[in-house]
Amino acid sequence: MTGPSLAVAAVRVALRRALADVDGLVLVACSGGADSLALAEALAFERASEASRGSGPLTHRDDRTGPMRQRSEQRAGLVTIDHGLHADSAAVAARVVAQGRALGLDPVRCERAAVGRTGGPEGAARSARYAALERVAEQEGAVAVLLAHTLDDQAETVLLGLARGSGTRSLAGMPAVRGVFHRPLLGVPRDVVRAACALEPWEDPANADPAFTRTRVRHDVLPFLESRLGPGVAAALARTARAARDDADALDELAAASTPFRDGSAAVDDLGAARPALRRRWLRSAALAAGCPAGALTAGHVDALEALVLRWRGQGPVHLPGGASGARACGRLVLTPHR
Numbered sequence: 289m290t291g292p293s294l295a296v297a298a299v300r301v302a303l304r305r306a307l308a309d310v311d312g313l314v315l316v317a318c319s320g321g322a323d324s325l326a327l328a329e330a331l332a333f334e335r336a337s338e339a340s341r342g343s344g345p346l347t348h349r350d351d352r353t354g355p356m357r358q359r360s361e362q363r364a365g366l367v368t369i370d371h372g373l374h375a376d377s378a379a380v381a382a383r384v385v386a387q388g389r390a391l392g393l394d395p396v397r398c399e400r401a402a403v404g405r406t407g408g409p410e411g412a413a414r415s416a417r418y419a420a421l422e423r424v425a426e427q428e429g430a431v432a433v434l435l436a437h438t439l440d441d442q443a444e445t446v447l448l449g450l451a452r453g454s455g456t457r458s459l460a461g462m463p464a465v466r467g468v469f470h471r472p473l474l475g476v477p478r479d480v481v482r483a484a485c486a487l488e489p490w491e492d493p494a495n496a497d498p499a500f501t502r503t504r505v506r507h508d509v510l511p512f513l514e515s516r517l518g519p520g521v522a523a524a525l526a527r528t529a530r531a532a533r534d535d536a537d538a539l540d541e542l543a544a545a546s547t548p549f550r551d552g553s554a555a556v557d558d559l560g561a562a563r564p565a566l567r568r569r570w571l572r573s574a575a576l577a578a579g580c581p582a583g584a585l586t587a588g589h590v591d592a593l594e595a596l597v598l599r600w601r602g603q604g605p606v607h608l609p610g611g612a613s614g615a616r617a618c619g620r621l622v623l624t625p626h627r
């Protein structure tokens with residue numbers, strides 16, 4: 289068990305490392321839960337202590353490289369998204385706003401997200417949340433938005449990817465940085481992050497609702513694995529994610545450089561002779577290029593396209609999400625966008 293002060297130190301160190309090369313306004317995305325509140329507290333502390341070390345263009349000692357670096361403008365703010373899905377969601381958001389202000393963060397923004405229907409309730413809320421966070425970052429001129437995913441969240445994501453069975457990319461978990469989003473706590477266990485939270489967190493009832501697959505992984509599957517395989521399973525899964533990400537990145541690059549698709553079609557012979565790891569990536573990319581929404585394109589769709597190449601028996605076209613289709617004609621596989 290980690291004591292509060294060790295936990296606070298662990299969160300601050302992880303954040304400092306992640307922000308070492310980030311200059312400008314950083315926003316923490318805060319739901320009011322213990323993880324993102326702990327991150328908000330650490331961000332407020334780090335920025336305040338940087339400010340007290342210098343003024344104007346702040347000077348900052350980079351612990352990794354030693355020499356003093358000049359940093360232009362170090363501001364820290366908070367954004368909370370009100371999904372409007374529960375009766376108390378506005379009150380929860382208002383409380384987070386008050387907590388952000390009390391921490392001295394500025395700006396503090398509450399943004400409404402319009403949750404659609406695509407991708408199920410969890411997926412729709414997530415897409416709306418990320419879009420709203422990007423919007424606020426752009427409006428505020430923020431260079432980074434911090435998400436408080438922990439090592440355990442990463443482990444859960446890997447297990448969910450494993451259960452979905454859709455290849456290396458789905459085992460790669462969440463990236464530490466993608467676009468404006470940064471996840472500085474991916475290497476810190478959830479119990480450590482929670483122990484670092486001094487403010488009163490909001491407990492999202494959804495986090496305990498067994499209707500959600502992630503909740504069952506969190507409360508049943510991971511504890512069971514740890515009880516049978518020993519502690520350290522979550523850390524091992526997070527390591528697996530890093531290794532899988534490196535492999536998936538390398539294969540994606542190779543596939544992009546060698547695709548036989550030109551203007552939406554490729555010779556069946558070229559596709560059939562290729563290694564499956566490349567062929568399936570080519571097929572997926574070609575489907576995306578034909579306008580399939582990435583979130584809706586499954587391994588099953590890629591299987592069906594692959595069958596047109598490897599198990600040809602005169603079958604009809606494969607209908608893809610977004611109205612695109614794939615068909616075999618004159619020795620070529622042709623991907624046609626929605627008309």
Ligand SMILES: Nc1ncnc2c1ncn2[C@@H]1O[C@H](COP(=O)(O)OP(=O)(O)OP(=O)(O)O)[C@@H](O)[C@H]1O
Binds near residue numbers: 318319325368
């Ligand atoms: N309503 C929201 N407003 C702003 N940021 C959010 C919101 N919901 C989630 N986030 C961000 O996305 C991260 C992951 O969210 P998720 O719901 O998966 O995590 P969680 O385990 O419930 O985290 P937390 O304890 O911080 O709520 C959060 O840590 C937070 O940074």
